[in-house]
Amino acid sequence: MITPTELDLTDATAFVRHDAHTFWRDVRKHRPVYWHEGDPGFWVVARHADVLSCYADVRSLSSARGTVLDVLLSGGDSAGGKMLAVTDRPRHRELRNLMLRAFSPRVLGAVEERVRERTSRLIRTVARQGEFDFAAAVAEHIPMNTICDLLSIPEADRKKLLRWNKLALSSDDAESDRLDSLEARNEIIGYFMDLARHRRRDPGDDVISMIATAEAGGRPLTLEEAALNCYSLVLGGDESSRVSAICAVKTFAEHPAQWRALREGTAAVDTAVEEVLRWATPARHFARTATRDMLIGGRQVRAGDIVTLWNISANNDEEVFDQPRRFDPARSPNKHLSFGHGPHFCVGAFLGRAELCALLSALTESVAEIEVCGEPAPVYSNFLNGYASLPVAFR
Numbered sequence: 001m002i003t004p005t006e007l008d009l010t011d012a013t014a015f016v017r018h019d020a021h022t023f024w025r026d027v028r029k030h031r032p033v034y035w036h037e038g039d040p041g042f043w044v045v046a047r048h049a050d051v052l053s054c055y056a057d058v059r060s061l062s063s064a065r066g067t068v069l070d071v072l073l074s075g076g077d078s079a080g081g082k083m084l085a086v087t088d089r090p091r092h093r094e095l096r097n098l099m100l101r102a103f104s105p106r107v108l109g110a111v112e113e114r115v116r117e118r119t120s121r122l123i124r125t126v127a128r129q130g131e132f133d134f135a136a137a138v139a140e141h142i143p144m145n146t147i148c149d150l151l152s153i154p155e156a157d158r159k160k161l162l163r164w165n166k167l168a169l170s171s172d173d174a175e176s177d178r179l180d181s182l183e184a185r186n187e188i189i190g191y192f193m194d195l196a197r198h199r200r201r202d203p204g205d206d207v208i209s210m211i212a213t214a215e216a217g218g219r220p221l222t223l224e225e226a227a228l229n230c231y232s233l234v235l236g237g238d239e240s241s242r243v244s245a246i247c248a249v250k251t252f253a254e255h256p257a258q259w260r261a262l263r264e265g266t267a268a269v270d271t272a273v274e275e276v277l278r279w280a281t282p283a284r285h286f287a288r289t290a291t292r293d294m295l296i297g298g299r300q301v302r303a304g305d306i307v308t309l310w311n312i313s314a315n316n317d318e319e320v321f322d323q324p325r326r327f328d329p330a331r332s333p334n335k336h337l338s339f340g341h342g343p344h345f346c347v348g349a350f351l352g353r354a355e356l357c358a359l360l361s362a363l364t365e366s367v368a369e370i371e372v373c374g375e376p377a378p379v380y381s382n383f384l385n386g387y388a389s390l391p392v393a394f395r
């Protein structure tokens with residue numbers, strides 16, 4: 001057993017070297033809320049009930065200094081108060097209302113249709129290929145193109161955005177450092193500043209034009225605010241969906257009986273999507289800063305303390321999920337926290353679900369058996385959970 005004091009949660013390789021689920025099971029049982037030493041240290045919240053109530057308590061727990069542990073430890077997020085995810089009420093509500101216009105049924109209906117077509121075309125192509133890397137051949141193309149369609153990003157720019165995006169919050173390379181991430185983020189923001197400036201002058205019928213010309217709280221967004229909020233869509237829209245798709249394929253390959261159940265219709269695609277999201281838990285944690293003294297799970301938290309909410313643990317809490325380490329595509333209800341909870345609940349949840357639904361539907365139509373043919377490469381991150389490559393063969 002690894003004790004909480006032995007595992008450094010700031011280390012991007014911690015869960016590549018240690019079994020996460022054994023660790024979190026012990027934490028939930030013995031120290032469900034604990035103080036992680038460091039400079040600065042931070043609180044670790046592991047139980048589903050506590051994580052849920054922390055997400056809901058936006059009065060005591062602020063997002064404005066940042067919501068990712070690494071960012072908070074390195075001094076906070078410079079986008080605080082400007083970008084949706086790192087803004088508190090009342091500005092958060094104004095920005096969220098604006099951003100939700102990007103996700104109107106009219107816009108989403110068209111995007112969903114394109115997701116289905118693209119996914120089914122990709123799967124039909126790779127199904128004939130023999131062995132291939134599912135991440136490079138399929139998973140990288142679906143979410144990034146979906147979000148780029150939504151934002152009308154020119155085809156020629158999509159590859160470089162994907163490259164920057166992979167570096168921005170995590171790394172496929174254990175040696176990569178924080179400076180690479182910072183540079184990648186600056187590149188993306190600079191790119192969107194240019195695009196927002198251009199579309200403000202010459203608006204079209206796309207989401208960047210809408211964000212660049214819209215008002216929130218009675219004034220137009222600044223160019224920087226517009227760029228940051230476009231960035232948050234690309235960032236949120238690409239990575240989590242990409243690793244979920246990779247996890248879906250890997251998990252069904254490892255669970256052939258469940259794959260048969262899905263193909264034969266004993267398990268529905270909708271419940272399978274939710275179970276994949278729980279199993280994948282693409283964002284291991286999100287974080288907050290306490291704005292006042294408070295109790296979490298009976299522990300005294302002080303104003304100014306960093307509080308980390310571990311979705312990966314909450315999604316496997318035996319108090320909420322019967323046999324949590326059983327992959328059950330028919331599981332219902334499935335109260336996973338992969339999209340968070342409360343006022344910051346993921347604005348892209350509909351799209352994330354639609355992408356997985358399109359993937360599982362296309363796979364059940366063309367693929368009888370999935371075989372993993374080599375060692376998948378992990379993502380090195382204490383935030384993003386999943387794999388960067390997955391060698392497979394479809395039959």
Ligand code: HEM
Nearest residue numbers: 067084085236237240241338339340344346347348351352
């Ligand atoms: C927020 C996860 C897909 C954009 C969140 C949060 C989580 C999450 C856990 C809450 C963060 C917090 O409370 O601090 C996921 C997962 C996805 C996914 C697991 C896919 C499987 C998407 C997509 C988009 C997106 C497709 C954009 C198209 C956002 C944005 C926020 C957010 C902008 C901030 C919302 C706010 O603060 O009000 N996401 N997301 N996400 N997500 Fe997603």
